[in-house]
Each structure stands twice: as C-alpha cells, then as structure tokens.
Amino acid sequence: MLKSRSKQILLALTLLVLNNACRGDQDEGGETLTDVQLENLPLPSVDADQGIHPSKSVLGDVNNPFKYAVAGEVQKWPITTWADQAPAARAAAKFYYWATILAQGPDGVRQMYVANTLVELSNRTDLSDEQKAKYKAAAIRAYQVVLDEFPEARDYNDAGDSWLINSIAYQKIVELGAKPQGDWVVLPGWNGGIIIMPAK
C-alpha cells in the first residue's frame, strides 16, 4: 500500500514539474529584430546619473535604442558624425550610444563624449530652463568624473597623435561656470588653452 502511494506521489510530482516546465514561452511576441530610427528620440533622463560612470541605468532605459545591442566601437564615428550634423534632433541618439558603451566598458573618452553631448542637450533652445539646467549639471558631473576616475585617459586622432583629455574636461567645467574639484595645478598651454597637472 505504502509502496504504491510512494509511486503515486512520485508520479504526481513528476507530472507537476513537467507540466510547469513544458508550458513554454506563452507571452513571447516573436517580433523580428528590426531597424531603429535614431532621429528625434525621446530626450534622455539624467535623474539617475544616467550616462555618468559608474551608473549603468542607461542599459535599463526603455528609450535606449541600443539597450539590446552589444554596441561595440564599430559604429561610434558614423553615428557621432551623423549626429553632429543635426544636434537638435540627434543629440539624444548620440547620448544613448556613448552612454551605452560607457556602461558596457568604462573609459575616459567615452565619458568625455557623453559629457559633450549633455552640453549639446543643455544648449537646446526648445527646452525649459529647468531641463537645460539639469543637463548642464549632469555635464559638469560627467566632466568631473573624467578628472576623478579617468585622469590619465587619452584621446587620439587618425594621425596617431594622442593627448590627455583631463585638461579639456577641466576647461569645460570652468566654461560651464563651475569650479573643478580636486587638487590640480593649472598651467598655460598652446593656443590659449590650459594644461592641468595633479598638485601632488
């Protein structure tokens, strides 16, 4: 009697689990992976430090067209060049692109481009003063992250020349009317620019 009851229990449990396991993906939509139009994307939110290292909130932003893509470096210049042609309509796409690859692989140059794009967003004339102030504040924080987290990051050009980007980040913060944080010595550079060095 007990033996048969044990078998019944085993059978019931097995059926229960198999039933659960075989229900399948009932809510799959099965939509084809399609192209994403990058122009006139909704403006990104920066409330959760989106686009500012170490935040990875951009990867969960439903408006991010790159959120399912493992967006590598291949398209960064085509997209950037395209976006720069019409900043008003395309800055959001540029922001999402650079912020996505920043979240996937933290890097000073990527942070710099996110910051530059935030400046562009803050300059849009169609935004409220409150929105513009948010983007400006976010840009200052992003440049500050370049100083704090990537002080030795370098950018380079096609000719192979490279340069430290910390001085640019420093100058950008000043231009945005803020005071760069950290102990830096500011020296005059070429063409009226500056060069910064750690004070210690």
Place this chain on the structure above:
Amino acid sequence: MKPKFIVPMLLSSLLAMGSIAAKAEAAPAQVTIIQDAQGAKLQVEGKDFLIKGMNWGAIPVGENYAYDLWSKPDSFITEVLDTEMAMMKSMGVNAIRLFSMPPPRWVQYIYERYGIYTVVTHLMGRYGFSVNGVWIPSVDYSDPKTREAIKADVLATVEKYKDTPGVLMWMLGNENNYGLVWTSSEIENLPVGERDTARATFLYSLFGEVAKAIKATGAKQPVSMANGDIQYLELIAKHVPDLDVLGTNVYRGKNATDLFEKVKAVLNKPVYFSEFGSDAFNAKSGQEDGLAQAEILKSQWLDIYENSYGQGKAGNAVGGFIFQWSDEWWKYKQTEYLEQHDQTASWANGGYAFDFEEGKNNMNEEWFGITAKTKTDARGRYKLSPRPAYYVLKQVFANNPYDPSLKPGTTQTRIADIDARDYVPNYDASRANVRLDDLERIYLRSAQIRLESIQSNGKNTNRTREGWQSYDHQESMTLDFGWRPSPELEASAAINILGNVAGNKMDEIFYENRGRPIEVRGEDGGVVTIRDNERVKLHNARFEWNDEDFLLEGFYRTGHGHWADEGDFFGLYQETWDLDGIDRYNSDAPSGMVFTGKKSLTGLKVAAGPQIYWGAKPMAIVKYQKQWNGINFAAMHQEAFAAQQEVANSSLTDPGGRAGKSSFYLSKPFDKMKVEWGVLQSGSEKIGDHYTKAEETDSGQGFRGSDYRITDDARVTESDTWATKLRLVSTTSSIPWYVAGAYRGLVANGGGDASIVVTKWALKPSERGNQYNVSGGMMYGMGYFSVAPQVIYQKPLVDALPPDPSLAADAFDAGTGTFQPGLRPRNLLNDTFAVLDNREMTGAELLFVYDPTPDSWIHDWNNSERETASFAASLDIIYRKLHSNRDANLGVLAGGQVFAFGSAPPAEDLWDAVLRTVHVFSGDLRVINQAYGGTGQANGDSPRLVKRYGLGSTVRYRRLLTQAMFRWNDWGPYDYHRDYNLTFPFQGQIGVAYGIGPIRFDKDVSQVGMRYQMRTLDKYSPRYPYALDSEKRGSEEEWTTYVEISI
C-alpha cells in the same frame, strides 16, 4: 544552560539526592574533646580523630578570589569534587577548610562520597563586612552595631549548617589579629603601645560572645578559631572561654618550636594548625623545589605527631590543615597577571631555611600547593600533578598516633624514615606529562622549505616579463601550525614565507609569484617599485569543532568534498580539491564554514561563506536529508548574497549578483534497482529578462537577408526556472547499468555532477539549464577485465545564435538614420543565458579496465600510490559529436576584468583517448605510464581545432623518482592557454628526484631533485614574437634544481 549538561546534571543530582535521601536521617557529626593527663584529642562519633586536613580551593588559573565554584552547574561541581576529593581521600585527608563555603548539600556530598569532613568557616569581618547595607573594609570590632551584625551572621551560618552531616567544627575568623587597623577616638586616646592590645580585646571579646552563642544553639560541633600564630593567647584565654579548640595559622618553618607548650600553659586546650606548610619554590635558585616543600611538611607533621595525645610531649596537638592543596596563580598581585605563575617572593621568613637569605624575600605565595596546576582548558578544567609532598604525606597519614597497640614514638620513627626523594620522580613524570599535554595543544603540523635555482633560456621568444634574467633563484617556506584548545576543538593554519621569487620561470603563474615586484604610482606621480609584496601570507587554515550536538568545520584554502552522495542531485555544493590550481591563481577559495547537525538536528547541513567552493558567489546553502519509509529525501536551498569575488579563471566566471536555487531529491531502492528523482528551481531572478533567439525561415527571407528570423523580445518565464532529473541505477545486477534523463528550463542551472554512477566515466551531460538530455551506460565484466560503454544525447531548448559573421556587426545607415544591432552570440555577461557546454551533443564513451585488485580501485585519486596489482590499466575513449556551434564564453583579462568573447568555435566532432597503466614490479619499483590523444576546441573564440597527443612515465625505485612527460601540439598548463587557444608544438619535461624516504605521490617527502623543461613555439604559442604568418619556430627551456625539506 546547554542541553548537553542537562542529563549528566540530572543524573548527578539524582545520585546525590538519592544518597542524601538514603541518609535523610543521618545526624550531624558528634565531635567531642577528650582531655586528660596524656593530653587532648578529638573524637568523632566516639572514634579518635587526628585532623589530617587540607586548605582546599578549586580556583582555576586565570581566576582569582572572586571565583565561585558553587555557582557553577552541578555537573561541573561534581566533576571537580569527584576528581579532587578522590585524590585527597587516597592521600588520607579527612577534613578540609575552605574560604568559599559550599552549600550544605555539597558538604554532605563530600562527606558521604569521600568521608571528608568540612570545617565551616566564618571570617568574622576579616576582609570587611557589610553592616546595615554599608560595606566596611576595615572592621571596627568595638562598634556595637558591627558586633551585632557579625554575631547574627555567624549564628545564621551555624543554623544553616549545624544539622548537616560532614560538618566537623566551626572556625571563626582567619588571622583577624593581623588586621586590627581601625581607628576610633577610644583607641587613639590610648598610648601607642596599648592600642593594638585594646583592639585585640574588642576582637576576642566578640569571639567570646559568638562562641557562647554558638554553644547556645545546641550545635554538636566544637567551636574553634583561626588565629594568627598564638598572638594574644592570654586575651583568648580570658575572653573566649567557650572556645573548644584553638586553630592557629603557623609558618614557623620545620617545626612550631614552643607553640604547643605555650598553648598548653596559657590556654590548656587542644590546638591544631589551621594553616601551615611550605611553598615549593626556591627563591634562591629561582626554581621549583618540591623536595624542600616535602621535607618541611614531613617535619611539621612529625612535630604534630610528637605533640599529640599520649606521645609524651605537650599532648595537645590534634592535627592541622595543610596550606594548601593546589597552587593559586592569582595570589601575587591578586588581580593582575592571573595567567602567569608568578615567581616573585613577597615576604621573608627565616623559618624556611632552604631558600632564606637575610634581607631577601623567600616566600612565594603562588607555589604553596602540594599539587601543581595546569592552565585551564576550554571547559574551565585543569589537571593537577601531585608534588613529592603529596606522596610523603600519604605515607605520614597512614600512621595513627592514637593506636594503643603501638608504643609511643613508633609513628614518629616511621615518619622520620620516609624519604621524600623517593617521590620526586613521580612528580617529575606527572608534571612532564601534563606539560606535554600543554605543548600538544599547540603544535607544528608540518614544515616545508623549498629552495630552487632556475636557469632558463630561449630562442625566438619574447622575454618581456619584468625582471627576466637567465639565472634566478627562489625560496619558499611553509609552516603549518595546529592547536587544540580542547579535545573537541582543533584548528590549524599554515603560513607561507618567501625569500626571493624567481622571475624567469617558464610557467609564470605560481603561488609564490605574489611576491614579485610590482609597480605602483605614488602620490607624487612617480612610479614606485614594491619589492616586498606579500612576503608572508596565510596559506591555508581550517578548524573543526566536533561538539556533541553539531560538527562545525571552517576552511580557508583547504579542500572539501561534495554532497552528491547525500542528496545534492543538482551539484549545488561542489567539491573543491584542486588546491594546486587554487595556489596557482592565488585564489581565496574555498572559504567558509559547514555546520552539520547531530542528535535532533541529524540530517541538517548548512554551508556559508564568501566562496565556499572555487568560483562560488558569497552564499549560504541549507540541506536537510532524511529517510522515511525506505525513501531517502533531501531538500536544499542555495542563496547567493552578492556578486562573485574577483576571479582569475575564466571557466569559473559567474556574473550576476543575488540568486537562489532550490532542489528536492528522492531516492528509493526497488529490488536490484535504485530510482533517483529530483527537481530544481533556479534563476528565478531572471524571470522577465529578454533574450534573443533565431529561427530558421525561408531562404533569404530572414534577418539581413539570411535564413534566420531573429526575435529579441522573448522573455524568461517562471517555467524556465524549473528542471527535473530522473536516474535509474542498478549496481547489484550481473551487468551494472544506469539510465538517466533530465529536462531543464532555460535558466535552471545547477552545478557540476560529481557523482560516480556504475564506474568513473568522464563524459557527463551538462548541468546547465536550457536543454534536455538522456544518457545510459552499463559495465560488463569478465574476470579482472571490464568494459563499460556509455552514450549521451543532449539538446538545448533554445539553440545558440547562428555564427554568421555577416550578421554579427552593428549596422548604421547615415542616410536614413537607422541603426540595426548586430547579431552577436549570447554571453553570460550581457544575456540571461547562453548555450555553452549544453549545446547539442551526441556522445559515446568506452571505458576498458583491467584491475585484478578492486580494493585498490584504479580510478582512486591516489591509485598511483595505492595500487597493489602487479599490473592494472584503463583505457578511456570518448567521442563527442557537437551538432552545432555554441554561444560566446567569457574571458578574464590580466587585470581581472571579465569580458565576453565575440564569437565561438563551430560545430565539430571531437574525440579523446586516455591510456593509463600501473606496474608494481615489487615494493621497491613502481611504474605509471600515461598516453593520450584527441581533438579539442578552445574555450574562447578561436575556431582552430587542436589535435593533441602526449605520453609520459613515472618510475619510482626505492627513494629515486624519475618523471618524463612529452606533449605534442597541446595547450599550455594554464586556463588562459585553452581560453585563447595557445598551443605549443612540443612540450617536454624530464625530472629526477631522490628522497629521504620513498617519494610518495600523495604526501610531501624531503627530496633533492632536478627538472628540465622545454617547449617549442610557433605562431599559436604565447610569447611568440613574430607575425602570425611567420613559419619560424621558437623555443624556451628551463633547468631547475631544488631541495625540499619537509616534516
């Protein structure tokens, strides 16, 4: 109170109560004093009674006067009494005096179990007294309220004890005459020379009042006191007429000189020593001197015997209480250095001539015990070693001075003939034994030092390693300490210490390379080279607390087994034995604790820790296993609390943070078969995650004109978190066999399957989610020969994404502003699951074994050492048909960053064959051969198929060991070699070693040896300096000579 104490406590209490009940009617001792012309003596219940007394206390090392034995659990008190009273009874002690009075039931217990009487002491305010709630440190015996309070308290004590069997007498005070320091106007008005006498008069008049009051209670026991020597004897005679017998604390050296005569002349009452004795430390030599103590005590007792009743001298000595039973390590300074057996002499006494020097102290308060004491164990107990005095006094106490059959002086002659030197060896042996016990509580488990000199060279190799030079050397020492605070608790820890760390080893990753110089940027921006990095490091540690109710094991970098045989059907708790690998990668694994319940908690196991097996996230695992009606069931839950610690090994990379897994397992034997079934839920934190999948579609109608329709909005559902597995096993039939099957949802990942079913096949289905599999195998034996075929088929529920490179790249059309994400293979860093070892596979394995001695199984991990057959061999042939490609694996960069490879190797058919033979020609000669060959794929993204093979041999002849291993076209020794598909055309190694004993494969043996290693390099090898299309060959070689000294 811990449950384990309850039973013994109840038992002992019941025994004690039973004993007491049996003697419920037992009357208190009737103690009388006989005094006549021959002197005075005590009689208890009508029998002559010489007090062979002991000042007894049981204060452990580390405690002081505040220690209260009687507040401990009954079981503990019983253990103390049963140890120490038994020793005293054996010695002949018949009475004890204590400073901390036991409750009456323990007085009775001591008497009824051991026949030892107790003197009830009241200190009469000697060290302060509380009057109306106010503590008075220096008692004013002239104060009426104080006198009343003391008197009332004494009478309360008498009332409490007077009917208790085992009470010998009442003893008032303890050298109160030495503590008469109070000041009052009445005293201050007296001339200086009379002040002390005045104070003493108040003291003794109080003693007199109290003694009289005790008599009035009807107590049957005599009244006594503990005076400081015989000071104020006249005052005692005058003010304490009801005193029955005088007790005095006497430290006069070998004898009491005129004490007995003076007491007889002034008091004419029996007298005993309430304290006397000698310390066992020679202040002159600065060494323990138990012999001197024994000589003095023998002499003092001879004095007592000579002055006892009927012996012709004073006749008033009735015995004494030796000071004291055991050393008290708190006596000097009393509240400081309680763990130190202080050797400071704190007062001088010329009576102890053996170590007296004029002007110097010679009395060592902490060494008065006639037994020496060890430090305390975890349970608060200690061991006692009887000093020579113990044995001498045992001989002394065997003599009865009141024996009417003996002539006066007979016992004295016998006592004088006792030679204390006879007993010195007893003490030495006992003391050495307990000291050895102490030493064994902290011990050196093993020690090893390895000295190496390394000469390396190479051709066409990139020697970019920091500090590379052709000759270098290395020194490494490991000391493994163990300690055992108590028998049930043991711990050990090994420390590794580095000398120089070689920078020119061919195999550049090893445990000691943590000490290689590293460069860091300083605050000033300059580069600083740190050369003494981690020179000393905790190599491993472990502990085991084997309590009655549980077993608690802790481990740090020490291996442990799996729970596969205890119901862990899905590998949630994995074994960790690859300690060489852990050393090599300097991992902190495994690290954690395992709790195993006993008694009512039998079947419960809990493991928890930051990395309880190699690669584990910080987690806890709970398992409960039980048998019920012949069914064995186990429920398990694993909960990860945080992300994985930094790993140095890609194959163990497990991204993600918190995660939970639960499993349930049942097994039941049926006739010749066992049925095992289990269900797992895992990955519920991934429910709702999107994943990309590909479906074949009409030609050219799919994604980017391909044959694949790609969707990216499928989501993980609850059903994807479930897995089930069924296995039928028959090992008792003539042909053992098994069949198994599993169905696993997309994210229902388990751990590796460590179980051994039927035989030790190497091929196993994946334990990853997203698949179903079936497998089966059998073993057919013919005498010593067996053949065991096995087949496996597994298929993922959702296939790997197609590996078409044209689909992989992101696409962007600047003209339209459209972006199309590329179709990259899934990976565990960015996707909720990936098809890896669970890709579609048809596998077959054929295992041939020739093993004439099954008791030394050829598959045992230490078979090379244990095999007893003259010849044993195994040949394992494995074939895997991998029907499809897989998704991308993860890799780890040198800095520890985890990344995903961009692609994965394609579908392939792989085979492997491993032949191993063991030849035992004699006890002196043992040969182990191995040959292998096969094809393999990289863990990373390289599509190149590796065809590798090799052979090797190990020969041990007596103390000589030679090893040779040759590999062709195989990966190097590290994981990154296979991750990046780095192979060497040839790898060779020849070594010879000579041991101080036979060099074993499974333990460290001191040895000296030499090893030659070489590799050839081609374009697939690391450190190859030429372009990938170069056909040049490079080479690396290394000579290592080493000495390894181990115990």
